[in-house]
Amino acid sequence: xxxxxxxxxxxxxxxxxxxxxxxxxxxxxxxxxxxxxxxxxxxxxxxxxxxxxxxxxxxxxxxxxxxxxxxxxxxxxxxxxxxxxxxxxxxxxxxxxxxxxxxxxxxxxxxxxxxxxxxxxxxxxxxxxxxxxxxxxxxxxxxxxxxxxxxxxxxxxxxxxxxxxxxxxxxxxxxxxxxxxxxxxxxxxxxxxxxxxxxxxxxxxxxxxxxxxxxxxxxxxxxxxxxxxxxxxx
Numbered sequence: 001x002x003x004x005x006x007x008x009x010x011x012x013x014x015x016x017x018x019x020x021x022x023x024x025x026x027x028x029x030x031x032x033x034x035x036x037x038x039x040x041x042x043x044x045x046x047x048x049x050x051x052x053x054x055x056x057x058x059x060x061x062x063x064x065x066x067x068x069x070x071x072x073x074x075x076x077x078x079x080x081x082x083x084x085x086x087x088x089x090x091x092x093x094x095x096x097x098x099x100x101x102x103x104x105x106x107x108x109x110x111x112x113x114x115x116x117x118x119x120x121x122x123x124x125x126x127x128x129x130x131x132x133x134x135x136x137x138x139x140x141x142x143x144x145x146x147x148x149x150x151x152x153x154x155x156x157x158x159x160x161x162x163x164x165x166x167x168x169x170x171x172x173x174x175x176x177x178x179x180x181x182x183x184x185x186x187x188x189x190x191x192x193x194x195x196x197x198x199x200x201x202x203x204x205x206x207x208x209x210x211x212x213x214x215x216x217x218x219x220x221x222x223x224x225x226x227x228x229x230x231x232x233x234x
Contacts, residue, residue: 001032001071003031003032003070005033005035005074005075006039006062006074006079008075009042010201018221018224019075023035025227029107034069036066038065040061042083043082044079056090059086059094062087063094063095063096066096067096069096070099072101073100073106080132080133081137084098084136085136102139102198103198103226104222108146116229117150118150118151121152124155124192125152126192127196128195128199130164133198139198143196146226147225150229156190157188163181164206165182166202182206189217192217194219196222198223203219207219
């Protein structure tokens with residue numbers, strides 16, 4: 001099985017350690033992982049902005065880059081949803097769409113992993129479900145199941161499935177609404193040591209707002225927590 005990591009733009013610029021953790025995790029499970037160096041943006045910002053020709057061009061490039069991959073794994077629900085759900089609207093017969101998975105989804109649904117280790121024993125976590133992973137990919141139980149199997153306590157959060165207010169360009173075009181949505185989530189955050197999510201944009205949005213409000217809590221990528229579960233190293 002040959003798996004290619006699609007690191008994503010935010011992964012490259014803000015969460016490089018999480019991308020590396022995803023590779024370490026997959027290789028620890030005897031998965032052959034490569035990283036095509038000519039990968040670029042998946043085209044989601046262009047698509048969301050209505051620049052369809054540019055989005056189609058980036059989609060075609062991505063499909064060509066990963067043409068020989070058995071699977072494409074992304075540590076990002078939103079970019080995985082772009083490949084899986086939007087590429088069929090941009091390209092004819094986009095095989096890459098059928099092979100693309102968010103990381104936790106791939107571990108549970110393809111590799112049939114039920115537990116990774118016990119490296120999160122006693123940790124109190126809140127999990128934020130990003131909109132694209134939850135509503136487009138229907139990834140809901142997989143990340144929570146993996147975290148709990150490693151000993152973590154996923155503390156109930158009444159707003160765990162509510163949008164964080166990021167939405168890419170939405171946060172730029174409607175900042176007041178975006179901030180209010182983030183505050184609404186943070187106001188209901190339970191007593192936990194870490195907030196976890198599979199989406200980098202959501203993490204940047206919530207962590208940025210939390211810092212502004214003086215909320216001293218870390219926001220961590222799911223890939224890094226899953227590697228901690230496996231390796232036992234924080």
